[in-house]
Amino acid sequence: MGIPSMYVKWIQAWLNDRQATIEIQGKRSRWININRGGPQGSSLTPTLFITYHSDMADFIPGAMSFFFADDLAAVLAGQIGLKFTEQCVDLERRLQKFFEQLEFYSILAVQPINYSKTQFMFSARAVCYRNPMP
Template sequence: MSNSAPVCTIFVDFRTAFDQLWILGCLGKLRNLGIPSSFLNWIEAWLINRRCFIEINGSKSRWFSIEKGGPQGSVLTPTLFITYNCDMDSSLSGCISHFFADDLAGIMAGQLGINYSSQ
């Protein structure tokens, strides 16, 4: 990359990324990556069969199942999200990509095929 090359940077924040994590897809990806079954079983038990209720002003809803996403505040949830999306950078050819939790910075340098004209 030369000092005079044009640079384009795109920043992406995947909104509600951890809430939308596809549990079965994530477990399948971990299995394909060769994660040991004992660890996979632990993660599956941690993610599957979660339930909760909502309480507003002392009034509680009925219990309901949580079908997707990872527990909020856990250090493992962002790690699972990053691992699930670890091959995303292969779709970004010609781009240097940096991931942090649910954020992505894509950096492209050089002639990007963009023509500028002034009128």
Template structure:
């Protein structure tokens, strides 16, 4: 049985980056065509592969039904690793590594996306798009009500999303890069809702609103037009 969701396209055979980008744009276009205001939050995880939690990873793989022979191999591959730091010829003492997959290994990304395969189901009320450690969460205001009420409803949905994201981050020991997590508002209507979105715990970091974002290597504007992409392409 498949463990990885279709919303994850990173490091998978027959899954392409361009397909993930087109599916992402299609979801926003579809919501905007129904006159719904849309908020997309682009989440950045801090040093994602280097934060892979060994105990949590093995425990989750066991719950997913991975055979014990594979689990034992993965556990041996992760554990009993040591390293030292060298600066200008001076070396630190050896110390144990308890987090992070081996750098350069082709298995580390696969293990990471498997460990986080349930992230999308933990973020209810949004459409999740994943590419490796990149997450884009799309939320829209309720249909069938006036625009102001839609924006208020959207604000509530965004706050629920952030609460769920923070909870998942703490549960899996997968820290969020608060400074690089940004939000983009899209709507057919003119005007931008004036509400503040921020994480409720820790430093209570306020998320920055942006009019454009480089998603998976492509510049996306809030109106989803091609003007910005054409301008950058011609300029380069």
């Protein structure tokens, strides 16, 4: 990727040997080792996430993917020229394939999907032209 080795070493040092403590109502927990993820609030954390997953489009070619911080939004569009019901069936088939590819990619990337935070939105618009015949 062309990243200078001193930057790679700095990032590695920044991510390794991190600890955290939790404070609730004035009571502090013991120190906990943090083995995954980047520090919250850092501008480098989402950049590393997006860079790490830059190959995702190669594994999931059927959708446009958009990253924001550590979230992914995927867009699948209906095909022009199909009846609405056929579009729905086609989208359902392509969504199933997308989810299978995403799950496979998440296993390869050792980045499990948090299903409890996963959301799905479906939007459709059918256009009906008036029949010119009386």
